[in-house]
Amino acid sequence: MARPPRIYKRFIRRLRGKQDNPGTGLHIHTVFPAVSDDRTGFTILHLFSLLHPHDFPTKRENDGHDIERIDHGNWHLVVLALSFAVGSGASPFAAIAPRHSPQDQCPPPSPGNYNLERVTHNTGELNDNFVVTDKPTTRVYNWRVSYAIGAPDGYLRQMIVVNNQYPGPLIEANQGDTIIINVKNDLDTGTGIHFHGISQVGTVWSDGTPGITQCPIPSGGSYTYNFTIQQQSGTFFWHSHLGNTQADGFMVCTSRVTDLITLVLTLRQGPLIVHSPNDAYIRGRDYDHERVLFISDWKHLTAATIVNATFNLPFKQGITFGVPDSILFEGAGAFNCSQAPANATCQQQAPPEIQVQPNKKYRLRVINPGAEAFLTVSIDNHPLNIISADATEVTGPSGVHSVQMSLGERYDFIIDTSEGRNGDAFWLRATVCTKNYLVLPPGFNSLGLAILRYVSDETAPSHQLPTTSDWSDHPLNATSCPGFASDALVPVVRAQVPETVESSWVLNSIGGFPVTAQNVTIFDFYFNNVTWTNLPYDPMLFAVHKGLSLNESIIAHTVFAGSGGADIVINNRDATIDHPYHLHGKAFDIVARGQGVLSADSYAALPPSYFNTSNPLRRDTFVVPRASYAIIRIPTDEPGVFALHCHMGWHLVHGKMGAVVIQPQAIQDLDIPQSALHLCDSCNFPPGVTVDSPTHG
Numbered sequence: 001m002a003r004p005p006r007i008y009k010r011f012i013r014r015l016r017g018k019q020d021n022p023g024t025g026l027h028i029h030t031v032f033p034a035v036s037d038d039r040t041g042f043t044i045l046h047l048f049s050l051l052h053p054h055d056f057p058t059k060r061e062n063d064g065h066d067i068e069r070i071d072h073g074n075w076h077l078v079v080l081a082l083s084f085a086v087g088s089g090a091s092p093f094a095a096i097a098p099r100h101s102p103q104d105q106c107p108p109p110s111p112g113n114y115n116l117e118r119v120t121h122n123t124g125e126l127n128d129n130f131v132v133t134d135k136p137t138t139r140v141y142n143w144r145v146s147y148a149i150g151a152p153d154g155y156l157r158q159m160i161v162v163n164n165q166y167p168g169p170l171i172e173a174n175q176g177d178t179i180i181i182n183v184k185n186d187l188d189t190g191t192g193i194h195f196h197g198i199s200q201v202g203t204v205w206s207d208g209t210p211g212i213t214q215c216p217i218p219s220g221g222s223y224t225y226n227f228t229i230q231q232q233s234g235t236f237f238w239h240s241h242l243g244n245t246q247a248d249g250f251m252v253c254t255s256r257v258t259d260l261i262t263l264v265l266t267l268r269q270g271p272l273i274v275h276s277p278n279d280a281y282i283r284g285r286d287y288d289h290e291r292v293l294f295i296s297d298w299k300h301l302t303a304a305t306i307v308n309a310t311f312n313l314p315f316k317q318g319i320t321f322g323v324p325d326s327i328l329f330e331g332a333g334a335f336n337c338s339q340a341p342a343n344a345t346c347q348q349q350a351p352p353e354i355q356v357q358p359n360k361k362y363r364l365r366v367i368n369p370g371a372e373a374f375l376t377v378s379i380d381n382h383p384l385n386i387i388s389a390d391a392t393e394v395t396g397p398s399g400v401h402s403v404q405m406s407l408g409e410r411y412d413f414i415i416d417t418s419e420g421r422n423g424d425a426f427w428l429r430a431t432v433c434t435k436n437y438l439v440l441p442p443g444f445n446s447l448g449l450a451i452l453r454y455v456s457d458e459t460a461p462s463h464q465l466p467t468t469s470d471w472s473d474h475p476l477n478a479t480s481c482p483g484f485a486s487d488a489l490v491p492v493v494r495a496q497v498p499e500t501v502e503s504s505w506v507l508n509s510i511g512g513f514p515v516t517a518q519n520v521t522i523f524d525f526y527f528n529n530v531t532w533t534n535l536p537y538d539p540m541l542f543a544v545h546k547g548l549s550l551n552e553s554i555i556a557h558t559v560f561a562g563s564g565g566a567d568i569v570i571n572n573r574d575a576t577i578d579h580p581y582h583l584h585g586k587a588f589d590i591v592a593r594g595q596g597v598l599s600a601d602s603y604a605a606l607p608p609s610y611f612n613t614s615n616p617l618r619r620d621t622f623v624v625p626r627a628s629y630a631i632i633r634i635p636t637d638e639p640g641v642f643a644l645h646c647h648m649g650w651h652l653v654h655g656k657m658g659a660v661v662i663q664p665q666a667i668q669d670l671d672i673p674q675s676a677l678h679l680c681d682s683c684n685f686p687p688g689v690t691v692d693s694p695t696h697g
Helices: 006-019 257-265 303-311 540-545 600-604 649-653 674-678
Strands: 026-030 045-050 076-079 138-150 157-162 171-174 178-185 194-196 222-228 234-239 269-275 289-298 326-329 353-356 361-367 375-379 385-389 392-395 403-405 410-416 425-432 447-454 503-511 525-527 556-560 566-572 579-583 588-595 621-624 628-634 640-646 657-662
Touching (some): 171 178, 234 361, 269 361, 326 447, 403 410, 503 556, 503 600, 540 640, 566 600, 640 649
Parallel strands (some): 138 178, 503 566, 556 657
Antiparallel strands (some): 234 269, 289 326, 385 410, 425 447, 566 628, 579 640, 588 628
């Protein structure tokens, strides 16, 4: 087996040196045995460090744009050392010290506007007068991506926002509409926007994934996304897709790894709602009003702070890796400011409130756009009638008490507001599912609360807190993660699912690193023994467009050349982590699930009767539980390069990404716009960056 680069040996020696020094309080634990066999030799190593306040500066000392003070805590830090694919031929720190390319003849870059502004809070109310029967039209949006100062839960911190709003601007459209979004990037680093769940038929270059379908929009630059929504309707959202920027709100790309992933947790996301007159559930008949409800995790540290700690041990931060500080409802929460560090700016907030009229039916389009936390969502005294999962209209059990939502998933449900009178209030609960976390900080509160309040125009609103109780069959139990079984949902519209397919791909998903002779491991996530190394300025779509093959050492991928459909077998070989997988550009049919590992030979031996081809659930994001597998069946009629990845932000940053190439010959015939190709001109690269400069995530 190949030995790791010398940098890893130095890294481990530093860890062992600190472990031997009781003054540092560093402890290393090997935990979570992986589901593996003798061939993989994979294990999982998590590194924890109990840190002292004197290890930290009192202010961030990086680019001058982050005014947030460092929290002097004494919690555990899970240090995940980012490894690099052995044999990739690139330095694991090439993004910090990349190879240089001559750019002397490039014009000077357009300066961005880096002024910090206050964030405007957006509510999720939809327009009751929106006409869903209008003829297809073109809808134009002008967006400015920038830094801002905000306190979504009362704790002041830097954020990354669009048009100074959080959540970001709503896109509301009809099926058949053309969407034009003019993006101005006023960050000091590159960025991009992914439209989660949108198929991008004929416009795969608008998928918004740097390194896969585009180059980043440069600092100070602009780019226009232009696509038509074809044969789709339902609840979608848009977000960043480079680094784990969902936690901060968006995504960026830079020549510095730590700046790159600063945006992992910075907040750029917003709803994308598509209507159709052919929808099975219609406003005015099945419900009276509708609104979008973002429910997500939130951290007080910027992603850059966290990633700096995971990449660079001397820059330590007392945190528990991935565990949220708050839960946000429509971008607002209520952190307990008595737990804030003395040097933090925190103003205590009341629980966020969602107002509804009594004796009405509301369609709630609930989205979990977060970075790490699975959430169990419920409303006291209000059963949930689920009508859609990831924009697939469904029927299923009525009156469920709670819904478990993983990252990237959407559920629409109807509630009846006839459970009380004007002024009555009920707790809206979102419980963090903690079974995926290795360790929790002292005093961690897994329950996020908001208020559902009945109001009317005739009487003054009440401000009393609810006194309601949780459902008796769902007591607070953050480790068991209660929720209905999504397998009980059946699509309203029966799709034609091929009974057989032309191609297949077995994808083994695992965390760990090959054990060396020195018993050293470095933690990363892998697909088929490859941890993804992103080359944001060398998009895979453009490489295939030129007739080139993809580098197997930097991303696990498959090629489906025909148009007859294909199966992807996803083996989640992690014994202790459930993973939510998202496929770009395609909804898929979940045709089989099971425990354990399904090999290529075992898959090939399955009889046709094993697969559920009679109207299986279709979605674009779903959870494969630990130590189990799922088989998804996808159409291969639309050419493109489509990302397939875990939607937990930190897992994506640490390499849990693959790609599906469909009809490579047809990709060569695509007419990619010059504006998209121009993003990859060297003049748009940050100083010192080349097409070979990698980033993580």
